[in-house]
Each structure stands twice: as C-alpha cells, then as structure tokens.
Amino acid sequence: MATEYSNLIGGEWVPAASGKTFENINPADTSEVVGVHPESGRADVVAAIDAAEAAFAEWREMGGPARGKILFKAAQILEARAAGVGRDLTREEGKTVPEGTGETLRTVELLEYYGGEARRVTGETFPSGQPNTFLYTVKEPLGVVGLITPWNFPIAIPAWKALPALVAGNTVVLKPASLAPISSYHFVNALVEAGLPAGVLNMVTGPGSAVGAEIATNPRIRAVSFTGSNATGTGLYDTVTGRNAKCQCEMGGKNPVIVLADADIDNAVTQVIAGAILSTGQKCTATSRVLVERAVADEFTDLLVGKVKAMEVGDGQREGVQVGPAVDQQQLDNILSYIEIGKAEGAEALAGGSRLTGGEYDKGFYVEPTVFGGMTRSMRIAQEEIFGPVVGVIPVASFEEAMDIANDVEFGLSASIITRDLNRTFEYINGIQAGLVHVNAQTAGAEVQVPFGGYKGSSTGTREQGNVAVDFFTQIKTVYLHFDG
Ligand code: UN1
Numbered sequence: 001m002a003t004e005y006s007n008l009i010g011g012e013w014v015p016a017a018s019g020k021t022f023e024n025i026n027p028a029d030t031s032e033v034v035g036v037h038p039e040s041g042r043a044d045v046v047a048a049i050d051a052a053e054a055a056f057a058e059w060r061e062m063g064g065p066a067r068g069k070i071l072f073k074a075a076q077i078l079e080a081r082a083a084g085v086g087r088d089l090t091r092e093e094g095k096t097v098p099e100g101t102g103e104t105l106r107t108v109e110l111l112e113y114y115g116g117e118a119r120r121v122t123g124e125t126f127p128s129g130q131p132n133t134f135l136y137t138v139k140e141p142l143g144v145v146g147l148i149t150p151w152n153f154p155i156a157i158p159a160w161k162a163l164p165a166l167v168a169g170n171t172v173v174l175k176p177a178s179l180a181p182i183s184s185y186h187f188v189n190a191l192v193e194a195g196l197p198a199g200v201l202n203m204v205t206g207p208g209s210a211v212g213a214e215i216a217t218n219p220r221i222r223a224v225s226f227t228g229s230n231a232t233g234t235g236l237y238d239t240v241t242g243r244n245a246k247c248q249c250e251m252g253g254k255n256p257v258i259v260l261a262d263a264d265i266d267n268a269v270t271q272v273i274a275g276a277i278l279s280t281g282q283k284c285t286a287t288s289r290v291l292v293e294r295a296v297a298d299e300f301t302d303l304l305v306g307k308v309k310a311m312e313v314g315d316g317q318r319e320g321v322q323v324g325p326a327v328d329q330q331q332l333d334n335i336l337s338y339i340e341i342g343k344a345e346g347a348e349a350l351a352g353g354s355r356l357t358g359g360e361y362d363k364g365f366y367v368e369p370t371v372f373g374g375m376t377r378s379m380r381i382a383q384e385e386i387f388g389p390v391v392g393v394i395p396v397a398s399f400e401e402a403m404d405i406a407n408d409v410e411f412g413l414s415a416s417i418i419t420r421d422l423n424r425t426f427e428y429i430n431g432i433q434a435g436l437v438h439v440n441a442q443t444a445g446a447e448v449q450v451p452f453g454g455y456k457g458s459s460t461g462t463r464e465q466g467n468v469a470v471d472f473f474t475q476i477k478t479v480y481l482h483f484d485g
Contacts (some may be wrong), residue, residue, distance in 0.1 A: 002033040005185055007040060007205060010051030011198025016040040016206065017047070024181060027094040027325045028315035028364040034092045035182050040206035045173060045214035048202035052144040052171035053220060055199030060141055060169040062197075067167050068118030073194035075111035078104065078186070085155065085186045087317065093154055093180045094324040094365075095279050096316035106448065107159045107187060110465075113448045114163035121168050121470055132484035139474035141169035142222040142246070146215035148208070148236070150228045151327055152282045154180035155187050160448070161225045162187075162201060164469035173221065174203045175211045179327050208232070216240055223247070223473060225464075227284075230385075230457060237460055248472050249460045250453060252385040253284045253413035255443040256406040258428065259292040259300055260399060260419035267440065268292075268418040269303045275416070275442035276391035277308060277369045280324050282331070284458070285414045285436065285444035289375075289382055290393045291402040297395035301350065301373060304393070308351040308369045314360060323389060325364040332365040335388030339370055342381040347372040347392060377405045385411070399424050407433045412455030414443040435459060 002023070006013035015021075016038035026032040038044070059067070078085065086101030093100070123137035147161045154177060162172050176184035188203050204211050215221055216239045223246035226236050233249035240247035257275065259268045275287030292300050316324035326332040332355070339353055352368030355361075367388060375382050375392030382392055396402045406415060416438035417428045425439055435454040436446070446452045451463035462472045 002036050004036045005038070005182065005205070007038045007044060007048070008188055008192070008201070008203040009044070009048045010054070010202070011192070017043045022178060024092050024179070025328070026091050026364075027327050028317065029360075030363060032091070034088070037178070037181050037205045040204045041210045042214040044204050044206070045211055045218065048173045048204050049144055049218055049220050051199035051202055052173055055197060056143055056171045059171055059197060059200050064118040064121050064167060067169070068115040070191065070194045070196050071111045071115035071118065071163065071167070074190040074196075075108050075115065077193050078111065078190040079108045081186070081190075082108065085183070088186065089155060089180070089183045090316040090324070092182050093151060094316055094327055096321055096324050099279055100316070103153060103156050107155045109448045110156065110159045110163055114167050117164070117467055117470065118167035120467065121474070123476070128480070130482070132482055134479075134481040134483060136479050136481070138477050138479065139168065139470065140477050142473060142475060143170065144221055145170045145172055145223040145225070145473060146221040147172060147174045148212050148215060148224065148226040148228070149174065149176050149184065151177035151179035152279070154183035157227050158184045159187050160452075160465050160469070161227075165225075165473040166201065168470050168473045170473050171199060172201045173215060174201065175215055176203065176205060178205060178207065181205045217243070219243060221245060225472065226250070233460075246472060247460065248462045248464070250284065250464060251458055252411055253286065253454065253458055254289065254383065254385055254409040254411040255285060255287050255414040255434070256289045256291055257287050257415070257443060258399070258402040258406060258417040258419075259290060259296065260417065260421060260424060261293040261295040262420050263296065263418040264420070265296060265300050265303060268300055269307055271416065271418060271440070271442040272304060272391060273307060273311075275444050277311060277323055277389045279444070280326055281389035282327060282387055283444050284385075285446070286387070287416070287443045288386060288391055289405075290391060291396050291405050292393060293399075293402070294395045294397060297393070301371075301393050305351045305371050308371050311369050313356060313366055313369065315364070323369055325366045326388060327365070329365060331387065332367060335367050335386060335390065338381055338384070338386045338388070339390060342372050342375070342379065342392070345379045345381065347375045347379060347381060352389075377408055383409055399427070403428065403431055407431070410457040413458035414438065414454070416441055416443045435463075
C-alpha cells in the first residue's frame with residue numbers, strides 16, 4: 001500500500017486545497033506506487049507564503065544559536081533513521097541503497113555543519129574615516145525564500161539550500177521534485193520533530209507549471225534557489241531577476257577527466273567509473289568525457305570497457321547491485337536517444353549501448369552503462385549533457401590538447417586530472433574552467449563545508465554549501481554609528 005503524504009503549511013500537514021494527488025512510482029519496479037502526494041496549485045503556494053511571512057519576525061528574533069540547536073537535534077533524529085530513509089530514497093529515485101543511505105548521512109552532516117554556521121552569520125568592522133565612528137556591517141535575512149529542488153539528490157539538495165537560508169533567519173517555501181518527494185519529507189519532518197516553529201519551513205508538492213511558477217513570480221518571495229536543467233534554470237532566472245528578486249541556479253555539466261600518460265591507470269579507471277556510472281550517471285557532476293593521452297589510451301580504454309561491462313545493473317534495493325535504473329521513462333528515453341545520436345555521429349559503443357530488457361529489467365527503466373570510443377570533441381555526445389551512465393573517450397596528443405578540449409564546452413561545473421606530474425597538475429588547476437577541481441579523484445562528490453558551484457553555463461555564479469551559501473540568503477546592512485552625539 002502506498003503511503004499518503006501531505007504538504008507542510010504553517011506547521012500543519014495538509015492536502016492540496018483542490019484535494020488532487022499524484023503517484024510516485026518506483027523506477028526499479030513500476031508496478032509499485034511508493035507514495036501518493038498532493039498535486040498542489042498556486043493557491044497552496046500562496047498559503048505557504050502567508051505562513052512563512054507570519055513566521056518570519058519570530059524566527060529572525062530567535063537568533064542564530066537557538067536556530068542552530070534545532071538543526072543539531074534534527075541531525076540526531078535523521079541519523080537514527082538513516083537506513084529507512086535511504087531505502088525510501090532508493091525506492092523513489094532508483095539509486096542503490098548504499099548511495100541512498102550515503103546521501104542521507106550527507107544530509108546529517110549538512111544539518112551538523114549549518115547548526116554550527118548558525119553561530120557564525122557574521123558581519124565585519126571597518127576603520128572609519130570619520131572621528132568617533134563605529135563602522136560595521138551585519139548580514140540580515142531576506143524574508144521568505146523559495147527553493148525548487150531536483151530528483152537526483154532528493155534529500156541532500158533540499159537540505160543544502162534550506163539550511164543556509166534558515167540559519168540566516170529566512171523562512172522557506174520548498175518545492176521538492178515530483179519524482180522523489182518522500183526524501184524531502186524525511187528531511188523536513190526531522191526538523192519539525194526537532195522543534196522548528198510552525199511556518200518557518202513549508203513544503204508544497206506539485207507541478208512546476210503551478211507550484212514552481214508561483215514561487216518564481218510571487219513578489220513576496222525575495223530569493224529563489226534552483227537546481228535542475230539549463231532550459232528551466234535560464235527561464236527561471238529571467239523571471240525572478242526580472243522582478244528584482246535574487247536567483248541562484250545550479251544547472252548542467254559536461255565534466256572532463258584528463259588522464260595523462262604517467263597516470264595510475266587502475267585509479268584512472270576507478271575514478272572514471274565512480275564519476276560516470278555510479279548514481280546511474282544522473283548527477284550534474286558526472287564524468288562524461290575522458291581525455292586520455294594516446295600512449296595509454298588503449299590500455300585505459302580496454303580496462304574501462306572490461307570493468308563497465310562487468311557492472312551489475314538492477315534494483316538498487318538488491319545487495320550487490322552497482323547501478324540502479326534511470327528515474328523515469330523520460331530520462332530513459334533521453335539517455336537512449338543520446339546513445340543513438342552518438343552512434344549516428346560515428347562513435348562506437350564499446351560497452352553497453354542499449355536498453356536492458358528481460359526479467360526484472362522489464363519492470364523498470366534500465367539502461368546498460370555505456371562507454372563510447374571514437375568520440376570527437378564536436379559531437380553532440382561530447383558537448384551536451386546526457387544525465388545517464390554514458391561516458392566517451394577521446395585520445396589526445398598532449399596535455400595542451402586535453403586542456404583545450406576540456407574547456408571547449410558551454411559548461412564548467414567539475415573536472416579532474418589523473419597524473420603524478422606536479423607541474424601539469426598546477427597548470428591544469430590554473431587553466432581549467434570549472435568551479436570544482438579534482439586531482440586524482442572522481443568529478444562527483446561534494447563536502448558540505450566548502451563552496452559548490454560552476455563556471456560558465458553551469459551556474460549563475462553564486463555558490464551553494466559552505467559558509468558562502470549564507471551570502472545568497474542574506475543582505476548586507478552597513479552601519480555608521482557616530483558615538484559623539
Ligand atoms: C555530488 O556530486 O555528489 O544536481 C553532488 C546535482 C548536483 C549535486 C552533485 N547539484 O547533480
């Protein structure tokens with residue numbers, strides 16, 4: 001039996017005003033309805049904004065340390081439930097249970113980190129050019145902020161957007177992705193049980209065309225933070241900034257790994273698989289291009305293809321499965337169409353290249369992890385985000401050529417190099433156009449205490465996570481205090 005979930009508005013768990021609902025399907029077995037959720041409309045968002053506005057003054061007055069304590073308590077509540085929450089995440093999103101549980105524990109870390117940050121929403125003091133003057137800044141909350149979050153990290157991303165907003169004293173309206181709203185429910189519920197006052201954090205599920213549109217256009221929402229596709233993000237950015245509110249968008253990636261001839265090839269293969277294939281490649285930090293020096297290209301490619309072919313694809317709830325299904329039919333179709341585009345462009349699927357069928361595969365959205373050889377830099381599969389377990393290898397003549405190709409895309413989220421050459425490493429760090437730069441490691445993954453975000457088309461430029469995330473959700477007040485009056 002599918003569990004019924006509600007919106008959270010003003011501290012009450014309530015259905016959509018219309019009473020309408022939608023179903024949340026398990027992508028590993030589409031006969032299973034995992035949850036039934038409110039199909040909210042604009043009126044539900046307006047009610048959430050009313051509640052968030054009503055809660056703002058008291059939340060702001062409470063002060064950072066008291067706010068932080070609630071986060072610490074929520075961290076303990078969520079940690080105690082991590083196994084069950086991770087399994088729910090797998091049932092609605094498809095990633096494996098270790099991935100789902102890992103993401104839940106990352107959310108615990110986010111709660112702990114921002115619980116501490118709540119005490120550090122600081123200003124600065126400055127020497128004044130005038131006598132008897134104390135010149136300083138304070139960071140103040142914006143008011144009610146809106147969050148629109150994706151299905152691929154359905155518990156960590158709502159947390160890493162909501163928490164810096166909350167510790168700075170804002171109140172929040174969250175629209176989680178309709179494909180995976182139970183994970184957000186678990187995050188929100190941990191905060192409610194930890195004593196978050198009514199109305200401070202509100203959650204409204206439903207379609208982007210109504211719930212997202214109201215968040216984007218309602219003048220009472222002073223900032224919107226979004227993670228998702230470039231197509232949605234750029235339109236949203238125009239709408240939100242067009243009404244002079246702040247907008248933060250984290251969008252796509254086309255992340256390269258450069259493998260130099262001196263690399264530890266085993267490690268190169270391990271890191272490329274982790275970045276490209278795990279989480280079914282459904283992450284904006286996924287590795288999608290490997291630029292490998294010709295001297296080791298065959299050795300690297302053979303090893304990569306062998307290991308990818310041996311990977312176990314299946315229901316992420318089953319032990320031993322390494323790669324879960326795509327999240328839904330549309331994502332599966334998109335991945336398969338890019339595989340066909342790659343073949344038509346003249347690339348060769350050295351591993352994978354097809355939908356998986358037969359047995360349990362017929363119940364879900366399964367695709368073979370795919371390695372393309374013969375990819376060239378201008379092919380669509382080398383330029384456009386695929387968002388699936390698909391990676392292409394491009395042999396290169398030199399480090400310089402690798403860097404040139406690495407930067408020759410519209411995105412700039414993450415990158416990695418595998419080498420032991422210190423000079424090349426620093427040239428790469430200096431020249432790579434990416435907001436997240438890895439060395440001898442995979443392109444995905446993010447520690448909670450450091451800034452996260454991209455260059456170029458990947459991001460609107462502000463950063464999530466770390467203490468800088470608070471900047472987006474605050475405004476600076478400069479105070480000139482003359483004490484000779
Ligand atoms: C990660 O690499 O672990 O939506 C996080 C995304 C990114 C988060 C990636 N914003 O895929």
